[in-house]
Amino acid sequence: MPWPAAPDLLAPLAPWFGRVRRDLPWRATDLDAPHPDPYAVLVSELMLQQTQVATVVPYFNRWLARFPTPQALAEADEDTVHKAWEGLGYYRRARFLKAAAVSVAAEGWPGDLEGLAQLPGLGPYTAAAVGAIAFQWPAPALDGNAFRVLARLLLIEGDPKIRAADLRTWLAPALEAHGPSRLTQAIMELGATVCAPTPACGACPLADACAARQAERTGEIPPAGKRAKPKESAIWLVAMEAEGYLLLHAPATSGLLAGLWRWPTIEASELASQTPAPGLVPMLAWPGWTQVYTHRREAVSPLHLRLGTRFQAAEGLRWIPAADLSALPLGQRDQRLRDLLATPGQTPLEAPDPAALIRACATLLG
Numbered sequence: 001m002p003w004p005a006a007p008d009l010l011a012p013l014a015p016w017f018g019r020v021r022r023d024l025p026w027r028a029t030d031l032d033a034p035h036p037d038p039y040a041v042l043v044s045e046l047m048l049q050q051t052q053v054a055t056v057v058p059y060f061n062r063w064l065a066r067f068p069t070p071q072a073l074a075e076a077d078e079d080t081v082h083k084a085w086e087g088l089g090y091y092r093r094a095r096f097l098k099a100a101a102v103s104v105a106a107e108g109w110p111g112d113l114e115g116l117a118q119l120p121g122l123g124p125y126t127a128a129a130v131g132a133i134a135f136q137w138p139a140p141a142l143d144g145n146a147f148r149v150l151a152r153l154l155l156i157e158g159d160p161k162i163r164a165a166d167l168r169t170w171l172a173p174a175l176e177a178h179g180p181s182r183l184t185q186a187i188m189e190l191g192a193t194v195c196a197p198t199p200a201c202g203a204c205p206l207a208d209a210c211a212a213r214q215a216e217r218t219g220e221i222p223p224a225g226k227r228a229k230p231k232e233s234a235i236w237l238v239a240m241e242a243e244g245y246l247l248l249h250a251p252a253t254s255g256l257l258a259g260l261w262r263w264p265t266i267e268a269s270e271l272a273s274q275t276p277a278p279g280l281v282p283m284l285a286w287p288g289w290t291q292v293y294t295h296r297r298e299a300v301s302p303l304h305l306r307l308g309t310r311f312q313a314a315e316g317l318r319w320i321p322a323a324d325l326s327a328l329p330l331g332q333r334d335q336r337l338r339d340l341l342a343t344p345g346q347t348p349l350e351a352p353d354p355a356a357l358i359r360a361c362a363t364l365l366g
Contacts, residue, residue, distance in 0.1 A: 003154050006174035009209055010187075014178045016205035017186035020193075024053065025060055031182040038109055038134035039070050042100065045126050045133075046093045053192065059088050073101035078251070082259040082329030089332065091259055096121020113139050132184040138175035140168040141184050145191025151222040152195060155211035160222050230292075234268035234299040237337050238357055242307035245319040247361060248328070261328040263337055264317065264361050268301070271352035271360075281354035282306040284345030291333045302337045304345060305354055312363045 003009075021027070026044035028035045035041050043063055047056045066084050067073040073081070076098070085094035099120035110116045117127035128141035142150075142164055150167055151160035160167070175183050194204050199218050201207045212221040240247040249262040276283055288301040310319050320328070330338060 003170055004209075006170050006172075007177035009153070010174045010178065010183065010206070012205040013186040013190065014182055017182060017189055021185070021189060022053070022193075025057060025064075027185070028181070031185070032136075032179055034136050035134040035181070038130065039101075039104070040064060041130050041134040043097065045129050046097050046121060047088065049093060049126070050090055051088065055088070059085075067101075070101040070104040073098055074105040078259055079327070079329055082251075083327065086329050087332060087335065091257070091329075091331070093121060095259060109135075113137060129184060132175065132180035136180050138172050138180045140171040140175065141188075142167060142171075143188070143191075145195075146187050148197070148222055149187055149191045149195045149206075152199070152212035152218055153206055153210050155215060155217070155221065157221075158223065159225075228295065230294075231296040232299070233296065235301070236266045236268060236271070236352060236357070237300050237302045237333065238264045238266065238361075239302075239304045239337055239341060240264070240307060240357070240361065241304065241322065242310045242319075244322050245310060246322050246325060247313060247317055248320055249316055250318050251329075257331060259329065260331050261320075261334070262331065263334050264357075266352065266357065266360055268299075271356050273350040273352055276348060276351050276354075283348060283351055283354060285348035285351065286340045286343070286345050289336070298333070300333060300336075302340055303348065303351060303357075304341060305357065307358075311358060311361075314361055314363050317361055 024044075026040045040060075044056070044060055047060055047063075063084055067076060067081075078095075078098075081094050081098050082091060085091060088094075100122065103119055110119065113127055113131045116122055116131055117124065119127070122130065125141055125143045128139035129143075131137040131139040132141055142161075147160040147164075147167075150156070150171075156163055190204070190206070194200050201210070201213050201218065204210065207213055210218070212218045247264060249264065251260055252258045282305070284304040286302050288299060291298040291300050313319060325338060
């Protein structure tokens with residue numbers, strides 16, 4: 001590889017990190033020793049996947065208070081775990097974290113990087129980050145921030161992920177020289193706070209050695225990835241209430257929404273809207289919103305129907321006592337309707353036929 005030696009090129013990072021490092025609850029004071037609580041490192045790394053530090057900090061603190069050890073998490077039931085994760089998104093991380101805790105509680109921590117990588121939810125980056133930060137193993141951890149920092153520093157053309165194997169080989173001696181935990185977190189800190197997509201080169205300890213800066217190409221290195229256009233849909237999000245019960249989808253066992261309770265949804269294209277007939281079925285509505293996901297956007301129209309009696313629900317749907325609603329784990333979209341139920345709604349100007357909504361959620365008999 002034609003790159004300068006990593007221990008020399010990255011040497012300014014260690015003292016810089018000592019001066020500017022953020023005080024985060026999962027960071028150890030002594031960066032030269034193994035972390036006193038590897039479980040805290042594991043929790044933080046899974047929470048930080050695709051989530052900003054400022055969002056994670058309060059969740060992390062509450063999580064460690066609720067599940068202070070792998071054993072405590074391993075013994076918790078699924079609803080409790082998902083409820084503690086509620087609002088953080090990407091819920092499969094909570095399931096992976098619980099499964100990893102079950103393994104650690106039963107067998108102890110793996111003794112090498114290969115063993116860490118076999119824990120549920122730990123891909124190459126997360127296993128390396130936990131290995132370096134928790135156990136001081138010289139395992140190069142390359143996430144989006146690290147790839148951006150190194151692509152600019154070394155002026156790597158194209159997608160730096162293609163050079164991942166070369167970058168790990170190049171980076172390993174620097175981890176040995178400057179400390180795996182210290183240097184791993186320093187690179188993370190630099191990418192998060194200075195070498196961001198729009199870089200603040202004047203504050204960077206590596207600015208004088210940065211090849212992209214010298215070439216005046218920091219704005220194009222690395223190139224922005226192409227994103228697929230999100231699929232758009234319009235839905236009715238429906239809370240049906242009868243006899244003190246609410247109708248919800250029970251949690252699925254797999255998929256993006258596994259472990260979460262959900263309100264019934266109906267595609268707006270499937271049911272024509274009309275002016276509701278007054279008095280037949282009390283119905284309330286609130287202003288809608290756009291719910292944005294990674295690959296789709298939903299135009300959400302929330303409704304509340306109050307029925308006289310319960311009907312036999314379709315497979316996968318359950319009538320839940322209204323008093324239990326606050327304890328159920330819901331995704332962000334469904335939390336929003338739950339919260340709206342406690343606020344005044346209005347009679348909708350247009351809505352689907354209530355009978356059609358009921359038929360969509362009921363078992364068809366006879």
